[in-house]
Amino acid sequence: MQDKNQTPANMTPRDWVQILAKYREPSSIRSSFELAVSLIPFVVLWVLACWVAQYSYLAAFLISAANGLFLLRLFCIQHDCGHGSFYGNRDVSDWVGRALGVVTLTPYDVWRRTHSIHHSHAGDLDQRGIGDVMTLTVEEYHQRTKFGRFLYRAYRHPFVMFGLGPTYLFFLQNRLPLGLMKQGRKYWISAMGTNAAILTILGTIVYFGGFQALFLVFLPTTLIAASIGVWLFYVQHQFETTHWEQNEDWQLHEAALHGSSHYDLPPILRWFTANIGIHHIHHLYSRIPFYRLTEVLRDHNELVEVSRMTIAQSIKCASLDLWDEKSKRLISFAAARKLAA
Secondary structure, eight states, rough: OOOTTGGGGGGOOOOOOOOOHOOOOHHHHHHHHHHHHHHHHHHHHHHHHHHHTTHHHHHHHHHHHHHHHHHHHHHHHHHHHHHTTTSHHHHHHHHHHHHHHHTOOOOOHHHHHHHHHHHHHHHHTTSOOSSOOOOOEEEHHHOOOOHHHHHHHHSSSSSSSIIEEEEHHHTTTTTTTTOOOOOOOHHHHHHHHHHHHHHHHHHHHHHHHHHHHHHIIIIHHHHHHHHHHHHHHHHHHHHHTOOOGGGGGOOHHHHHHHHHHHHOOOOHHHHHTTTTTHHHHHOOTTTTTTHHHHHHHHHHHTTTTHHHHOOHHHHHGGOOOOOTTTTTTEEEEHHHHHHHH
16 A cells, blocks of 8 residues: 555646546436446346245345345445536435435435535544544553543444444434534434335335335345445555544545545445545545546556555454654554553
């Protein structure tokens, strides 16, 4: 992974923003195609899994698990809608995003606002808490009580972070506009409207397919997509050489480019994740449609190696838990203990 202090082509991140602006225009035809080739297979596999469940629970489960990849892609398209990068018409993007939010169990307007906060403050140690993975500094961790340290360690444990966490996030946390509960009725309407639509769809599923459709089709598809999605979000910012600074030293574009990874995935996984792994470019210029991010890397090869990691290299990220302000690195609990010794 390239050192975060190296700037491609000796240009500042702000210089790159001007260059990347030419990639921002989406194609309505291309966007509609990408939506169709994601949504149609998702619906077909849903119906197929429900039908197969009459004959084989295992086969229905496996089809549903595979369908989690299409649900993940739909969430990534919803993500582009939230940035206004999927269609040139913002209203069209928003209504497509709201519809997909029902499928992904995510109230669109609530998520769009919290995600905007994430983009505006990623890497700012004084602005943590909304739309990001909770991260303590080494000093903050040692200042906690034993019980406080236990809670943080539990939160960062892989079983919680990538197992229980996604279940809590999509089935419970998303049901209320947490973080925005006093910010106006718009967010309550988004959350409650999405909840009502989800209940209607679940009721229809149970009515026509029984509880086996709920437990063998809906749950596996949703939970697998959620767990992969949380892992992707995690490794996009929780890597060893990521970027965190106190507010007075924090710079938006510097944090965007060097605090976000380039998760270099195999082609098939890049397709299912809608190029979300090219996250350093996305954070630097979030209005670029996902299908144009590869153009950026093709045209500007010097950006390819910035914070690049492979799947094998990314596994280490799961053991990195605390930000060491002295070394400017994300480190493990074990490394933090050595520092305190």
